[in-house]
Amino acid sequence: MGKIxxxxxxxxQSSEHKVSLKSAHTIITNLDREKYEPILIGIAEDGKWKLYDGPLEAIPQDTWEQSDCTPIVLLPDPSQHGLLKTVGGMSEKIHLDVVFPVLHGKNGEDGKIQSLLELAGIPYVGCGVLSSAMCMDKDVSHRVVKxxxxxxxxxxALTGAISEEQLAKGMTGFNYPVFVKPVSGGSSYGVTKVEEESKLMAAIREAQKYDMKIGIEEGIDGCEVGxxxxxxxxxxxxxxxxxIVVTNGYFHIHQDMFKKTGLENASIHVPAQLPQVVQEKIKDTAKAIFRALCCTGIARVDLFLTPDNEVVFNEVNTMPGFTSYSRYPRMMxxxxxxVTEITDHAIQLALENAN
Known part of the structure; x- marks a missing residue:
């Protein structure tokens, strides 16, 4: 029997393009090569799909496009089950048994790539179309979990041009600090902690650089857990x-700036420094959220823990980071x-679900 x-x-095409390159390198280098044959498919920032057959280290270095790339397209016909490569006027089909979409943020975790793979009839790792779309939209996922x-x-949640009058009405009942964030975003891009009303509009403009739909959330006392x-x-x-233990400000990751740790102002304890009974409560809540949002495969559920040990939902990442400092692989x-066991289980689950 041949390899899968x-x-x-x-x-x-996402603000998390560079994070994806690092995550993909981890996935590729940890695949069980006795069972799986990786076909490397890079999506450039302009949206062009390219078959890559160069050195693996060029992927996290973001130099992969400089050589060994061939233009390809994904065939939407489910009877074809793969890619079409064209070189020198000659076309060749490349069969795919399964796809591992190591894409973060927009156009990767929001249901779009999942829809394309569904049309192509190709099994894929991770959450489905509906689950991906719900989890990507923090407003929708909060409504479902609530x-x-x-x-x-x-x-x-506010969309489009926001007037001072609209903002004042919406903020009735809120106390500062609040958090302003793109509703569909990740890796903390565009997130601002706002301590006073005079700085709210500037934070909204920053969030709108990443998504025209933005959310304003109350600050939760306590710590973040996952x-x-x-x-x-x-x-x-x-x-x-x-x-997550924050040393100053609030927890945020700028993964392209802090290459070794990904952290600027916080440290992460794994396992958490919490009583076992509290940890079990956190796990049970995370599993309930995973199911409520129809998740499958892999996901990281982020939560808040208040001083009286109440668990509060934050967000779900349906394709969490797999960099050297990412939280998902460290917890596992x-x-x-x-990581080899994670990838094996996730791929096998994708194939089983397709059947």
């Missing part, structure tokens, strides 16, 4: 809970699960 061909998608009986931060989840339905594996590794 895995199309690894990386790059993409309906499931789990506390979410009080918030408002759970890495792998599986489907009732069969879920949860890594160790992590806990703390539970004794390697």
């Amino acid at each position: 061909t895995v199309g690894v998608l990386f790059g993409g 309906e499931a009986g789990i506390r979410v931060p009080e918030s408002i 759970c890495s989840i792998l599986g489907h339905g009732d069969d879920l594996t949860v890594g160790e809970v992590d806990q 590794e703390a539970a004794g699960i390697s």
Whole structure:
């Protein structure tokens, strides 16, 4: 029996393009080569798809486009099940058994690439179209999770041009600080902690650089915690809970600036420095959120923990980072699960779900 061909998608049209390159390098180098044959598919920032066959180290260095690239297209016909490569007027089809879309943010985690793969009839790792779209939109995901009986931060969502009058009406009942963020964003891009009303409009303009729909959320007292989840339905594996300790300001990651740690103002404890009973409560809440949002495969559920140990939903990342400093693989590794085991389980689950 031959190896399973895995199309690894990386790059993409997103503010998290460079993060994706680092994550993809981790996935590619940890694939079990006795079982899987990776087909490397880069998506340039202008949206062009390219088959890559160069040195792997060029991917995280963002120099991969400089050589060994061939233009390709994904065939939407499900009977073809793969890519079309054209060189010198000659076309060649490349079969894909499954796709691992290591894409972060817009056009990667929002259901668009998932829809394309569904049309092409190709199984893929991670959440489906609906789940990806819900999780990417923080306003929608908060509404769904709240309906499931789990506390979410009080918030408002605003779209397009925002007047002072509209803002004043929407902010009735809010106390500062608040957090302004793009509703569909990641890696903390465009997020601002606002301490006073006079700085609110500037924070909104910053968030709108990344998404015209923005959210304003109440600040939650306490710390941030997270759970890495792998599986489907009732069969879920949860890594160790992590806990973020902020030294100043608030937790935010600028992964392209802080290459070694990804952190500017915080440290992360894995496992969390919390009583076991509290950690189990966090895990149970994360699993309930995972199911409420119809997640499957892999996802990181981010939460707040208040001083009285109430768990509050923050967001779900349906394709979490796999860089050297990313939280998802660190939580799994703390539970004794390697990246190779994660990729194997996720790929097999994608193939099983397709059947």
